[in-house]
Amino acid sequence: MKYLHGQPHALPGHRAALAGYAARHFLCAVEEGVATVTLNRRERKNPLTFESYAELRDLFRALAHADDVKAVVVAGAGDDFCSGGDVHEIIGPLTRLDMPGLLAFTRLTGDVVKAMRACPQPVIAAVDGICAGAGAMLALASDIRHGTERSKTAFLFTRVGLAGCDMGACALLPRVIGQGRAAELLYTGRSMSGLEGERWGFFNALHAPEALPGAAQELARALARGPTFAHGMTKKMLQQEWNMGIDEAIEAEAQAQAICMATNDFHRAYHAFVAKQKPAFEGD
Numbered sequence: 671m672k673y674l675h676g677q678p679h680a681l682p683g684h685r686a687a688l689a690g691y692a693a694r695h696f697l698c699a700v701e702e703g704v705a706t707v708t709l710n711r712r713e714r715k716n717p718l719t720f721e722s723y724a725e726l727r728d729l730f731r732a733l734a735h736a737d738d739v740k741a742v743v744v745a746g747a748g749d750d751f752c753s754g755g756d757v758h759e760i761i762g763p764l765t766r767l768d769m770p771g772l773l774a775f776t777r778l779t780g781d782v783v784k785a786m787r788a789c790p791q792p793v794i795a796a797v798d799g800i801c802a803g804a805g806a807m808l809a810l811a812s813d814i815r816h817g818t819e820r821s822k823t824a825f826l827f828t829r830v831g832l833a834g835c836d837m838g839a840c841a842l843l844p845r846v847i848g849q850g851r852a853a854e855l856l857y858t859g860r861s862m863s864g865l866e867g868e869r870w871g872f873f874n875a876l877h878a879p880e881a882l883p884g885a886a887q888e889l890a891r892a893l894a895r896g897p898t899f900a901h902g903m904t905k906k907m908l909q910q911e912w913n914m915g916i917d918e919a920i921e922a923e924a925q926a927q928a929i930c931m932a933t934n935d936f937h938r939a940y941h942a943f944v945a946k947q948k949p950a951f952e953g954d
Contacts, residue, residue: 688736695722703740703894712748715800717756730785740894743886745796754803783838786811790902792893796886797821807837817873821864829859897935898953
């Protein structure tokens with residue numbers, strides 16, 4: 671992959687590999703088509719900094735061009751996912767910024783969510799322990815969330831005198847768990863347990879803490895072996911159809927499906943079915 675000041679970079683329309691990318695503010699590894707992003711400040715419960723926000727944004731933007739990544743897992747080192755913005759490295763400095771500086775920061779954090787939603791690969795969050803504030807938004811911005819019973823997910827913003835509408839929370843959370851439940855969490859800032867999160871649909875599945883990494887990787891590898899172009903189309907339509915009426919959505923899906931029917935993967939699946947074999951998808 672080409673790099674720009676240490677960040678992954680590719681020209682529009684160009685394909686590149688992410689495998690050689692050396693992350694600076696978290697861990698990133700690519701294996702069997704799966705990129706694993708691990709927030710790695712376990713002594714502080716993996717908080718985010720100005721630099722890690724920017725690098726996450728750049729990484730997820732670059733994934734649109736990464737031909738060796740078919741699925742993504744986001745996790746935290748140790749027993750926690752992410753405690754949100756670092757109190758000393760972010761919250762303190764924010765109290766000294768002027769309005770243009772504050773707006774630049776809030777747009778940066780929102781750009782991370784936009785990049786996660788826009789990258790074509792399915793993103794799986796493996797959530798154990800603390801998942802708070804901006805960390806809860808990283809989980810929410812993922813396509814699929816696996817957790818543990820000890821997961822504690824909290825949209826803490828009102829606890830520090832802020833609105834609960836940070837980083838797209840008021841748009842995303844009601845769509846995942848419903849308006850009333852989202853309103854309660856966003857107004858109170860209380861923690862949602864793993865069991866509650868699974869019951870409400872925030873978590874797709876719960877695992878024992880020691881089994882969580884393997885379960886997330888297994889799902890990611892299964893998705894990576896699938897029709898990745900079609901997965902990207904599914905993700906795009908899940909995002910775009912929020913703003914469509916039913917008739918418009920049906921037409922958009924007709925066009926999307928026609929495009930997928932022109933892919934080699936569609937033809938591979940047909941010939942494999944006829945031959946009573948399992949298709950080997952290649953993402954083209």
